[in-house]
Amino acid sequence: MTVIEQINGALAQVKDPELHRPLPDLGMVESVTFSDGVAHIKILLTISGCPMQDRLRTDVTAAVTNISEVARVEVELGVMSEEQLNNVKKILRNGREKFIPFSQPDSRTRVIGVASGKGGVGKSSLTVNLAVATAQKGLSVGILDADVYGHSIPRLMGLIGLRPTALDRSMFIPLEAFGVKVVSMEMFKNERSDVIAFRGPLLHKSLEQLLADAYWGDLDILFIDLPPGTGDLAMSLGQLIPSSEVLIVTTPQIAASEVAERSGRLAHILKQHVIGVIENMSDFTSPISGELISLFGTGGGETTAESLSKLFGIEVPLLGKIPFNLELRTGGDAGTPVVLQNPESAAAIVIAKIATQIIVRSKSLVGRQLGITT
DSSP, rough: OOOEEEHHHTTTOOOOTTOOBBBBTTTOEEEEEEEEEEEEEEEEEEEOTTTTTHHHHHHHHHHTTTTTTEEEEEEEEEOOOOHHHHHHHHHTTTTOOSSOGGGSSSSOOOOEEEEEEEEEEEEHHHHHHHHHHHHTTTEEEEEEOSSSSOOOHHHHHHHHHHHOOEEEEEEOOEEEETTTEEEGGEEEEEEOOOOOOHHHHHHHHHHHHHHHBBBSSSSEEEEEEEEOOOOSEEEEEEEHOOOOEEEEEOOOOHHHHHHHHHHHHHHTTTTTTTEEEEEEEEOEEEETOOOOTTTTOOOHHHHHHHHHHHHHSSSSEEEEEEOOOOOHHHHHTOOHHHHHHOOSSSSHHHHHHHHHHHHHHOOOTOOOOOOOOO
C-alpha cells in the first residue's frame, strides 16, 4: 500500500466534529500529496470561519502522524463552494429535499413531548435532567426547546449566548452539551431579552422549521420541551409527528394536577401515546428534623395518573415522584443538571429510575395512531 493510500485510509477514520461523518464521505478532502516525509492535505470547511476548524486540524494531524513514513503534516484549510455545500446537505438528508426526519415511516427516533398543564412545575428542568440521564445510558439524545415564549433550555444546559453553526439558511447543526444535542428558539434571537410574539400559524411554522432545518443525525430519543397548557404547539406536535409520545409533569398540588390532566386529554385526542405521569416537588426529608415535609401537598401525581387511566381505558403509570430539591434549581441556574452535579441526591436517583423506564418502549398500541393507509 502506498503512503498516499495510507493517508487516505487514515483520513477515512476522521469525522467532522459537528456532522459526525467521515471527512471523505462529505467531500471535505480536496487533495492529498506526499513528498520527502511531508504530507500536505487540503481540507474544505463547510463554512468560512467554522468554529471547529482547530479541532479538525488537530484530528487530521493526529490521524496522519501515526503513519511511519510521515515525518510532518501540513493541513491547509479551504471553504466549500455552494455546489459542494449543497452536495453535503443532500448527503445528510439521504438525497431527499427538506423534510422532518422524525415524521418519516422509517424513522427510529422516539419523539417525546414533555407537557404540563401550568408553568412553574419544573417541566424544563426535568426535560434536561431526563435527557442527560438517558444519554448517560448510552443513547443518542436531543432536546428541542419548543417553549417559544418561556424558553429556558439554553441556561439549564449551560449554553447561554451560543449559536448553532449554520451551513446556510436551510440547515444548521444543533449545539451539544453533556452528550445531548440542543436546539432552542433563543439561539436565533438577536438578543436574549428580545420578545417573541407569534400567533398560531407562526408558532406552527417555527416548530416545523426547528425540526426540519436542524441536522439532528441519528437520534434514539428527541425530548421536546412544550409550553405549558393545551395551546398551538402541543397540537402542532401531534400533527407534525403523529407517532410522538407525551410525558405529563405535575406537582403534588391538586390544582396543578387538575390542569395537568388536560394536557393528557389533548394527547389522547391527538392519538398520542401518554407514557406516564411524573410528580415533581414531592415530599422531602427535612435535613434538620428528619421529618417528611409536604411543601406542595400530596396526591397530585396519583390523581393525574388515575384520571388518565380511566379516560384511556389502560394504565397510565406514575413513573416517579421527585422530592423537592434545592440542587435541582441551583444546578439549573448554573447550567449543570442535578444528575451530573449530585448523582447521589434523592432527586437524581429518582430521575435516573424514570429514565430507565422511559427507554423501554411500550408494546401497547392502544391509543396510538398507526401508519396504515387504505
